[in-house]
Ligand SMILES: Nc1ncnc2c1ncn2[C@@H]1O[C@H](COP(=O)(O)OP(=O)(O)OP(=O)(O)O)[C@@H](O)[C@H]1O
């Protein structure tokens with residue numbers, strides 16, 4: 397029989413490998429046949445209204461994991477506010493109740509779909525400096541700086557006669573089969 | 577009037593134009609060096625630029641001198657920055673540390689003020705696109721296992737630089753670059769490890785698809801820093817010795833810097849292998865390999881003589897969940913990632929054009 401420790405480990409792996417982010421377990425509640433686990437993870441998204449800006453949001457997920465360590469469902473139930481308090485999405489839990497029949501594959505599919513939309517891909521970690529400070533990354537438009545310089549092209553040049561055609565052809569073949 | 581032969585001719589012409597233009601470039605933005613790979617008349621041309629600055633007193637006389645001895649500089653906001661290898665040499669003459677805008681494999685958000693310079697350097701290494709929207713694949717590190725920092729910032733900022741320069745940029749995992757470059761004969765299946773300056777990047781690929789990838793935030797820079805601390809030297813000085821004369825097969829007869837370097841090399845290799853093992857062991861999604869898996873190592877840190885021997889010795893002490901077959905050094909350890917990104921770019925570019933490709 398799986399222990400709470402196993403469940404925590406499994407959920408961490410689920411976050412890491414399926415959702416592509418680091419999950420920090422903040423609460424585990426035992427229920428008949430399963431555990432409900434609250435996990436905090438940082439999601440990253442582009443702010444489409446303002447260019448160049450990435451927003452980091454610390455979200456709280458609730459994960460249901462049964463005693464065989466199957467992840468039965470998972471949903472975003474809240475967010476860590478700027479003041480460090482958790483803001484719960486009230487609707488999330490009520491939907492969650494009906495959600496129970498979600499089968500495992502669907503959960504996986506959804507998870508993968510979500511992971512796809514995270515820029516940067518699998519395994520992003522975002523620094524968690526002390527306190528609740530939300531790290532926000534601003535990519536400013538590079539201001540047009542006046543610079544003088546005495547070069548055109550840079551870099552030590554090395555020419556080789558080595559070809560890459562074979563590798564390209566093989567790679568193309570793989571991409572083709574993947575597309576089908 | 578449009579005739580069939582006309583269309584044929586156009587297609588042939590287009591194919592010709594494609595061949596002539598050699599579209600698609602690869603870019604490896606590393607912590608210590610920026611590399612570009614492109615085709616020129618059927619050959620592959622690599623460019624390699626150290627991304628480091630050294631700040632010196634500005635003045636017309638200085639600039640004239642620098643021009644005369646062909647040292648590259650950037651003048652910005654009343655400051656004069658020598659860039660590249662010469663920056664490192666000067667830092668060592670003045671016994672000061674170099675300014676390195678990239679740390680641990682990524683552009684750090686705190687280096688905002690040097691961004692225009694990084695942009696200029698990247699642009700000058702990659703040059704102008706051969707056509708509007710030419711595809712360039714650029715390497716990005718995998719998420720670090722042992723540190724928390726933001727690779728997204730880096731990925732996006734390099735993307736913006738390249739877009740501004742007129743390219744269609746696409747990111748690719750650094751370890752995958754090695755796989756594309758070195759493992760075409762093994763169906764792009766195997767393990768690629770890049771020992772760079774800021775990080776070690778590792779990728780396990782199965783049939784051209786990355787399965788496991790991560791980075792570690794210790795590598796060449798870490799070795800330099802640790803040896804520097806131990807011996808009271810600047811990291812730049814240690815780095816210079818390391819790059820110029822380190823021979824790992826024969827450190828006993830060498831200077832104390834080299835002896836210390838060898839100790840940290842051992843430490844690094846063991847750390848990397850231990851981390852890979854741990855990740856593999858804990859990964860429930862590891863594919864089952866029916867054949868022994870080839871492992872390729874690459875990157876500047878593998879350059880000293882004797883590295884492969886050291887690596888193999890340490891590897892024989894670790895048991896991975898899959899059988900490791902051949903262990904080899906990339907054909908050109910400094911350029912493998914750039915070469916891999918070039919291969920990815922050409923593949924995409926030719927698929928995009930849909931047209932015939934140059935002779936094999
Ligand atoms: N001949 C050499 N002997 C020893 N070390 C070398 C040699 N040439 C380069 N290096 C070291 O290799 C590192 C640079 O390697 P490389 O160019 O692969 O890294 P990078 O791509 O810039 O960095 P990263 O991949 O970590 O972002 C530096 O630490 C450099 O000092």
Ligand SMILES: [Mg+2]
Pocket residue numbers: 604605606607750770772773875913
């Ligand atoms: Mg590198």
